[in-house]
Amino acid sequence: MSKTNGKIRIGFYICHCGTNIAGTVDVQKVVDYAATLPNVVVSKHYKYMCSDPGQEMIQKDIKEQELNRVVVAACSPFLHERTFRNATSQAGLNQFYFQMVNTREQNAWVHLDPEASTEKAMDLVRSAIKRVVFHKPLEQKTVPIKPDVLVVGGGIAGIHASLTLANAGKKVYLVERDPTIGGHMAMFDKTFPTLDCAACILTPKMSAVKNHPNITMWTYSEVESVEGYVGNFKVKVKRKPRYIIDDLCVGCLDCIEACVYKEPRFYDEFNQGLSKRKPVYMPFPQATPQLVVIDPDTCIWFKTGKCKQTCVESCERKAVDLNQQPAYKEIEVGTIIVATGFKPFDAGKVYYYGYGTYPNVYTALEVERLINASGPTSGEVIMRDGSTPKSIAIVHCVGSRDKNTNLWCSRVCCLYSLKLAHLLKEHTHADIYNFYIDIRTPGKLMDEFYTRMAEEGVKFIRGRVADIYPDTSDEEHRRLVVKAEDTLIREIIKVPVDMVVLSTGLVPRDDANDVRRLFNITCSTEGFFIERHPKLAPVNTFTDGIFLAGCCQGPKDIPDTVAQAGAAAAEALALIDLGYIELEPNTAFIVEEECSGCKSCVPLCPYSAISYNEEKRKANINEALCKGCGTCVASCPSGSIKQNLFEDEEIYSEIDGILNYEIYEEAVCC
Amino acid sequence: MLLDKLTEQTGSKQWQPKIVAFFCNWCTYTAADLAGVSRIKHAPNIRVIRVMCSGRVDPQFILDAFSKGADGVLIGGCHPGDCHYQEGNYKCLRRFQMLKRVISSLGIESERLRLEWISASEGDKVRVVVNDMVAKIKQLGPLGLPVKYKEWAKEMHVLDSEIAGKEEVYA
Numbered sequence: 001m002s003k004t005n006g007k008i009r010i011g012f013y014i015c016h017c018g019t020n021i022a023g024t025v026d027v028q029k030v031v032d033y034a035a036t037l038p039n040v041v042v043s044k045h046y047k048y049m050c051s052d053p054g055q056e057m058i059q060k061d062i063k064e065q066e067l068n069r070v071v072v073a074a075c076s077p078f079l080h081e082r083t084f085r086n087a088t089s090q091a092g093l094n095q096f097y098f099q100m101v102n103t104r105e106q107n108a109w110v111h112l113d114p115e116a117s118t119e120k121a122m123d124l125v126r127s128a129i130k131r132v133v134f135h136k137p138l139e140q141k142t143v144p145i146k147p148d149v150l151v152v153g154g155g156i157a158g159i160h161a162s163l164t165l166a167n168a169g170k171k172v173y174l175v176e177r178d179p180t181i182g183g184h185m186a187m188f189d190k191t192f193p194t195l196d197c198a199a200c201i202l203t204p205k206m207s208a209v210k211n212h213p214n215i216t217m218w219t220y221s222e223v224e225s226v227e228g229y230v231g232n233f234k235v236k237v238k239r240k241p242r243y244i245i246d247d248l249c250v251g252c253l254d255c256i257e258a259c260v261y262k263e264p265r266f267y268d269e270f271n272q273g274l275s276k277r278k279p280v281y282m283p284f285p286q287a288t289p290q291l292v293v294i295d296p297d298t299c300i301w302f303k304t305g306k307c308k309q310t311c312v313e314s315c316e317r318k319a320v321d322l323n324q325q326p327a328y329k330e331i332e333v334g335t336i337i338v339a340t341g342f343k344p345f346d347a348g349k350v351y352y353y354g355y356g357t358y359p360n361v362y363t364a365l366e367v368e369r370l371i372n373a374s375g376p377t378s379g380e381v382i383m384r385d386g387s388t389p390k391s392i393a394i395v396h397c398v399g400s401r402d403k404n405t406n407l408w409c410s411r412v413c414c415l416y417s418l419k420l421a422h423l424l425k426e427h428t429h430a431d432i433y434n435f436y437i438d439i440r441t442p443g444k445l446m447d448e449f450y451t452r453m454a455e456e457g458v459k460f461i462r463g464r465v466a467d468i469y470p471d472t473s474d475e476e477h478r479r480l481v482v483k484a485e486d487t488l489i490r491e492i493i494k495v496p497v498d499m500v501v502l503s504t505g506l507v508p509r510d511d512a513n514d515v516r517r518l519f520n521i522t523c524s525t526e527g528f529f530i531e532r533h534p535k536l537a538p539v540n541t542f543t544d545g546i547f548l549a550g551c552c553q554g555p556k557d558i559p560d561t562v563a564q565a566g567a568a569a570a571e572a573l574a575l576i577d578l579g580y581i582e583l584e585p586n587t588a589f590i591v592e593e594e595c596s597g598c599k600s601c602v603p604l605c606p607y608s609a610i611s612y613n614e615e616k617r618k619a620n621i622n623e624a625l626c627k628g629c630g631t632c633v634a635s636c637p638s639g640s641i642k643q644n645l646f647e648d649e650e651i652y653s654e655i656d657g658i659l660n661y662e663i664y665e666e667a668v669c670c
Numbered sequence: 671m672l673l674d675k676l677t678e679q680t681g682s683k684q685w686q687p688k689i690v691a692f693f694c695n696w697c698t699y700t701a702a703d704l705a706g707v708s709r710i711k712h713a714p715n716i717r718v719i720r721v722m723c724s725g726r727v728d729p730q731f732i733l734d735a736f737s738k739g740a741d742g743v744l745i746g747g748c749h750p751g752d753c754h755y756q757e758g759n760y761k762c763l764r765r766f767q768m769l770k771r772v773i774s775s776l777g778i779e780s781e782r783l784r785l786e787w788i789s790a791s792e793g794d795k796v797r798v799v800v801n802d803m804v805a806k807i808k809q810l811g812p813l814g815l816p817v818k819y820k821e822w823a824k825e826m827h828v829l830d831s832e833i834a835g836k837e838e839v840y841a
Contacts, residue, residue: 076703077720105706106718110797116686116714123688123717517751522697524791542696542754542790586722606756629755630726634765646721651731658690658717659739661816 008133011042011067012125013058015049015074017104024108026118030073033122037129041065050080058084059091068093069132073101073125078533094137096585096645099128127657134649138585141623145231145545146334147576150175152223152515155183156558157339157550157565159205164569166214170576173331174209175237176219180287181206183341187270187365189372191558192419193449199286199374206288219289224328226518229627230545231334231581241324243294248319251290255280258314260307266298268376272366275376280311285374294322335545335572338529339565340515342551345399345406345504353395353502354468358480359384361468361500364416371423381427381499385478389430389498393482394421395465396436400505402464406526410505410555414440417503418450421458424501432458433495435465435484443557461495462488471496506555519546528554539568544581547571586628586645592618594640601632601641687741687807689716689800692731694724696754697789698746704793712797713804716744724748724785725758729769732783736773739816742782742807744799749787759787781806782813 012034016022027045035043042061046054049072061067070093072084077100085095101124111117147170151162154176162172174181185191186206188198209215224236256278264276270284279299282292294311296302301309301322312320347355347363355361360383362370373379381388394417400410414436421432439460441450454460463484471479474496482495508527509515516523521541522530529552532540539547547568550561575581597617602610609625610632612618621632621641630643639648656662693699699720705712721727724747732743745766747759766785774780784803788795 076706078700078703102703102718102720105703107706107714109706109709110712111714112711113714120714120717127717127719520754522700522752522790525789530790542700604761606758627755629723629758630721631723631755631758631761634726634728635761643722643726646726648728651719651721651728652734654719655690655731655735655738655740658719659688659735661738 008039008069009041009065009067010039010069010071010129010132011058011061011065012037012040012044012071012129013042013049013054013073014045014103014121014125015054015072016045016047017049017075017108018047021074021104021108024111024114024117025103025121026114029118030121030125034125034129037126039069039133040129041067049074050083055083055087058087062088062091062093068097069135070098071101071125071128071132072098073103073121073128075104076102076106079536096138097132097135099132099135101125101128123658123660126660127654130653130657131650134647134653136644136647138644140582140585141587142580142582143231143624144580145575145578146233146332147171148173148331148333149572149576150223150233150235150331150333150336151339152336152519153183153339153341153550153552154178154181154209154217154219155339155341155550155561156185156202156205157341157552157561157568158183158337159202159209160562160565161337161339161549161569161572162209162215163205163212164566165572166212168569168573170214170573172215173235173237173333174215174217175221175223176217177222178283179220179242179291179293180283180289181209181217181219182284182286182288184365185558186284186286187272187368187372189368189375190419190423192415193445195419195422203286203288206286210288217289218329219291220293221329223518226336226520230543230575233333233336233545235331235333235336237329237331239327239329241296241326242291243296243320243322243324244291245319245321245324246289246291248317249291249315250317250319251282251292253282253292254314254316255292255311255320256282258310260300260310266295271369271376272363274366274369294320335547335575336519337547337549337565337568337572338515338519338521338541338552339549339568340509340512340552342506342555343509345410345507347398347502347504349405350398350402350502352467353398353465353500354480355502358468358470358478358500360389360478360480360498361502364413364420364501364503367420367424367501371420371427379427381424383499387498388428389424390428391431391433391495391497392424392428392499392501393433393435393465393480393495393497394501394503395468395482396434396503397464398502398504399507401437406505406507408505408526408555409440411440412555412557413503413505415446415449415557417501418453418458420501420503422453422456425456425458430498433482433497434458434460435463435482436460437462437464443559461486461493463493468500506551508552512552515552519543521546521548528552539564539571545575584628584645586630586643587623587626588621588628588630588633588641588643589623590619590621591640591642592616594638595619596638596640598637600637601635604632604635606631685812687715687804687812688739689742689744689803689807690735690740691716691718691744691746692721692724692727693718693746694726694748694754694759695720695722697748697752698724698786698796700790701746701788701792702796704790705796708793710793710797712800715804716800723753723755723758724762725753725755727762727765729765729772732769733773736778736782736813737815737819739814741810741813742784742803744803745783745785746788746796746799747785749789752789778813779810781810
């Protein structure tokens with residue numbers, strides 16, 4: 001206490017970050033400058049401040065130089081604010097006596113002129129040094145975490161995450177929009193590069209989900225609303241009426257047989273429309289749960305109100321209930337895993353490939369169904385015109401790596417194209433031509449798979465397909481000509497084929513934006529959800545307690561999806577098992593003596609955290625409800641609301657610092 | 671003339687606009703970080719103050735920044751409907767629209783105050799907005815309120831003494 005004597009003693013440190021910062025910002029100049037600023041006792045630079053020696057340096061100075069404030073100019077606070085706060089608190093100083101200056105992401109990395117960059121660094125350092133004077137010692141709030149977890153999406157990602165959590169003894173609510181879990185993986189025939197049968201590895205997991213005592217599986221259901229925050233989410237789930245009573249239906253399919261439509265005549269979603277279903281249907285043989293569903297859009301009873309209701313009569317167990325209403329379930333969970341998956345690119349958008357115009361142009365997912373033993377043709381490759389193809393073109397990058405559609409590489413298309421090439425060859429012995437831009441096969445055993453396919457005699461033509469049109473010389477067979485530039489021989493080539501397979505890319509779901517808003521997470525302009533940090537927090541979102549798994553975060557293959565789902569489950573478990581979460585103490589509070597009771601803040605709070613005490617004629621903020629946005633603080637006419645970490649003095653001093661206001665102040669004064 | 675004075679005051683060779691920016695933690699600050707990670711170069715004239723929400727931006731902060739020498743003020747928030755705190759950005763928008771009128775009635779060009787919705791994924795938009803704003807403010811020239819205040823203070827002083835003199839005469 002001898003040295004401080006009630007005085008502010010600031011330690012300032014700037015990080016070189018190797019050459020990331022020091023390559024652009026003149027760190028010596030900043031250090032020399034900071035040393036001249038009021039209250040600065042220590043001013044140093046170091047190669048890597050976040051390293052142990054860097055942190056130890058701060059801690060040593062806190063003790064020896066009796067520092068009571070610390071400012072570090074380094075990377076973004078999103079990256080290392082916590083690191084330095086911890087270092088500060090371990091040295092015995094309240095962690096909120098620390099302030100960070102973003103000198104890398106928002107300075108050295110985005111500016112070219114070292115002089116301007118150094119000047120900017122000096123401005124912001126001055127700003128932080130002024131600000132930190134006003135910092136106050138604060139305590140982090142802790143809130144308990146509810147142990148239950150909500151998993152949204154019943155594809156392989158949601159299935160794996162649910163099982164991992166359930167096996168750890170946690171209660172899981174798995175909500176799936178479709179009548180069955182399984183997602184896209186259930187539609188695939190084989191999986192690359194091992195050529196495992198997709199159903200053989202997925203269906204046991206599906207039934208494990210169904211039978212797990214810790215998993216409540218709600219299919220044909222959607223999340224309606226999410227309120228609250230990490231540890232305490234209140235979620236409302238809508239269970240859409242499937243017009244079948246879950247507990248009574250045993251999946252005997254008698255009702256399907258009894259339907260007044262004698263023949264199936266409606267688009268079968270699971271088979272991509274390659275077969276037909278009735279209004280009452282089972283999505284696919286291994287559907288989980290084994291419950292039929294009645295589609296009100298096609299059922300004649302719902303359309304006209306006139307039907308003999310033979311399905312109702314046929315059911316001995318009285319499981320068909322055409323008057324079923326949506327049911328709403330309210331649950332309280334502590335963490336949420338969003339695994340809402342992807343959508344295949346709409347091949348019709350690339351009109352010159354003729355999907356939807358020429359019957360023998362297929363999407364990859366249709367081919368998956370076509371070669372699947374439980375598919376519409378029982379695994380035989382019979383095209384829409386009834387013939388079997390003798391030559392097949394596989395067109396890569398449809399809706400990927402294309403300025404006209406999507407810029408990204410969908411990562412899986414090269415590999416599934418190779419897989420389909422192999423399977424189609426196996427089924428039809430046809431000649432197969434792969435039209436590719438680049439073959440991208442990273443990952444374990446993937447390139448070996450490519451080599452194997454090449455050795456099997458699948459042909460590869462390097463060139464993006466420009467056009468697909470009917471072969472006029474071959475009227476009868478309705479062959480198609482695939483036109484592309486073979487960029488390796490620099491020639492336009494035209495290959496006549498019987499069948500075209502479009503390897504469509506992976507795109508976000510249509511309602512990604514709604515889902516994002518529902519869960520208060522962020523997504524890129526394309527619509528894939530954004531992780532908190534691509535390397536350091538790849539399954540976290542910017543909203544604490546909400547995690548991502550699978551293709552909703554970006555295109556990826558099944559192994560990566562499962563790994564990510566496991567990671568998301570582990571992150572949720574880490575929170576649950578700790579039992580509580582520490583929150584930033586950036587809540588707002590009212591200085592009662594100054595509050596005039598004008599009530600202007602009360603209606604502004606979106607969380608209803610502000611109430612008005614009629615007796616005292618003062619406003620009151622419920623700290624437990626306050627999320628710390630600061631909107632009320634900015635609105636208070638008398639300045640009697642304060643926000644921890646963002647007090648008015650702190651922000652005004654930042655403004656002063658940035659603009660180096662004293663220079664002018666002196667000028668005006670004298 | 672103002673330019674000369676400013677140059678004299680700050681000691682820099684060539685006048686460069688200084689823009690104070692208030693970026694919300696969840697969208698625009700993150701976007702600015704993304705611009706960094708993606709090495710998207712932009713003009714070095716902005717100085718970012720991080721706030722949790724654009725709703726925290728008190729109109730007085732903006733007036734304070736102008737009066738202390740900012741040539742421009744930029745507020746960055748989440749797109750409408752995307753606010754991390756549900757609706758803080760709408761509150762910000764209301765205050766912004768009011769402030770635009772206030773500052774133009776005070777003789778500050780309204781282009782000097784700008785509100786932009788920049789989501790966490792729009793790193794490139796940070797570049798576009800910052801570069802555009804810097805270019806526009808370069809055209810407008812320095813605002814230099816502190817220097818103007820000083821001049822006004824002098825004028826007021828002269829006027830004061832003149833009035834005082836006259837008052838003496840009348841007395």
